[in-house]
Structure formats: structure tokens, C-alpha cells
Amino acid sequence: SQQGEEDPQALSIQEGENATMNCSYKTSINNLQWYRQNSGRGLVHLILIRSNEREKHSGRLRVTLDTSKKSSSLLITASRAADTASYFCATDVGAQKLVFGQGTRLTINP
Amino acid sequence: DTAVSQTPKYLVTQMGNDKSIKCEQNLGHDTMYWYKQDSKKFLKIMFSYNNKELIINETVPNRFSPKSPDKAHLNLHINSLELGDSAVYFCASTNQGGGVYEQYFGPGTRLTVT
Numbered sequence: 709s710q711q712g713e714e715d716p717q718a719l720s721i722q723e724g725e726n727a728t729m730n731c732s733y734k735t736s737i738n739n740l741q742w743y744r745q746n747s748g749r750g751l752v753h754l755i756l757i758r759s760n761e762r763e764k765h766s767g768r769l770r771v772t773l774d775t776s777k778k779s780s781s782l783l784i785t786a787s788r789a790a791d792t793a794s795y796f797c798a799t800d801v802g803a804q805k806l807v808f809g810q811g812t813r814l815t816i817n818p
Numbered sequence: 819d820t821a822v823s824q825t826p827k828y829l830v831t832q833m834g835n836d837k838s839i840k841c842e843q844n845l846g847h848d849t850m851y852w853y854k855q856d857s858k859k860f861l862k863i864m865f866s867y868n869n870k871e872l873i874i875n876e877t878v879p880n881r882f883s884p885k886s887p888d889k890a891h892l893n894l895h896i897n898s899l900e901l902g903d904s905a906v907y908f909c910a911s912t913n914q915g916g917g918v919y920e921q922y923f924g925p926g927t928r929l930t931v932t
Contacts, residue, residue, distance in 0.1 A: 739919075741920065743923075745859075748926075749925060749926070750822070750908055750910075750923030750924050750925045750926050751861070751908070751910075751921075751923040752923070753920035753921060753922070756919065756920060794859060796861065803874070804849075804866065804868070804873055804874065804914060805851075805863050805866060805874055806863070806921065807863075808853075808860075808861040808862075810858060810859055810860050811859050811861075813859075
């Protein structure tokens with residue numbers, strides 16, 4: 709099975725609400741990253757959290773990391789229609805590569 | 819200016835043909851990647867080059883051959899295309915610097931094999 713698994717696979721909320729996505733992984737990591745992919749586009753890096761960090765903020769994004777539970781969450785506050793996209797977590801497990809999960813499809817309804 | 823560009827954006831071809839996808843980055847990065855994204859959106863690394871040297875080759879059939887003429891370019895040649903090769907192929911780049919940091923992705927090449 710995959711290193712990173714996002715939950716839920718799909719999420720639909722109303723504009724203005726908060727969206728929370730979770731990522732679980734299996735092995736120890738150097739860092740964990742979140743990416744966004746709009747339909748038909750490439751992935752865009754959102755935020756990186758190192759293994760010795762527990763929380764990080766960037767604008768409306770808040771990422772937490774719990775290395776004891778091997779999990780991370782991405783919170784998007786005050787969601788907007790433009791946040792509709794797929795969100796992927798990716799783990800740096802060494803070996804000079806990132807391992808991506810299958811993503812959470814987020815739909816923001818106006 | 820486009821940071822990571824790929825050509826072509828769409829590629830439709832028949833089984834058995836040979837095709838190439840090109841990637842260029844103007845970010846001055848030292849490492850480039852090829853990823854394959856299947857219909858379920860699962861993104862899997864295929865190859866990685868650091869300063870023109872092959873670093874990662876992830877159990878990819880030898881019908882796939884990457885080539886890096888210089889550190890700004892990474893091309894992917896596919897021989898004897900099969901139906902299962904249909905997917906979106908993404909190029910990405912980063913500066914390794916002793917770790918794996920944020921990666922910049924190209925827009926993708928949607929390959930359809932009929």
C-alpha cells in the first residue's frame with residue numbers, strides 16, 4: 709500500500725466553511741509537503757513542514773504534523789470557490805524522492 | 819515566464835508507436851523528475867536526474883528511457899507504446915541541497931494510447 713494516504717478521498721463544503729484533510733504515512737520522514745492540483749493542471753506546492761515541527765501556517769492554511777501518529781492535517785479556513793482542487797500530501801522519506809498520496813478532492817459550493 | 823514547461827500538452831497515438839515528451843525548466847534547479855499520474859490521480863515517480871546524472875529509476879519498463887542533455891532539460895522517450903501507458907506525465911524540478919524541498923511541476927502531458 710502507499711506511503712501517504714489522504715482522508716477523506718472527497719470533500720464537499722459550502723463557501724466560507726473550513727475544510728480539513730488528513731494524511732497518514734507509514735515510515736519515518738524528513739519532511740511532509742502539501743500540494744494543490746487544479747483540474748487539468750500541474751501540482752502547486754503549498755507548504756512544507758519539517759519532522760521536528762508540529763504546526764505551520766501560511767495565509768488561510770494551517771498544517772499540523774504528529775510524528776508519533778504518523779499523520780498530518782491540512783486546514784483551509786474560510787474556503788472560497790477558487791479552493792476547489794485536489795490536495796496531495798507528499799513525504800520525504802530519504803532516497804532523494806517524495807512519495808505522494810492519492811489526494812483529497814475538495815469541492816467548494818457557492 | 820513559464821518555470822517548468824512540457825511539450826506536447828496532448829499526445830494521442832496508436833499502440834506500438836514510439837513517442838517523446840520534452841521538459842524544460844528555467845529555474846536553475848539541479849534536479850528534475852518524471853512522474854506518471856494514472857486515472858485515479860495516483861502520482862508515482864518514474865525517474866530523477868541530478869545535474870544530468872540518473873538518480874532514481876523506479877522499476878519502470880525499459881521501454882521508457884529518460885535523457886537529460888543538460889540540467890535544464892529532461893526528456894522522456896517511450897518505445898512500443900501500450901494501452902497501459904495512457905496517463906498524464908508530469909515533469910518537475912527542485913534544488914536538492916541535501917534534502918527534498920518544494921518541487922515545481924509542469925502542466926502535464928496527457929498521453930492517450932489507442
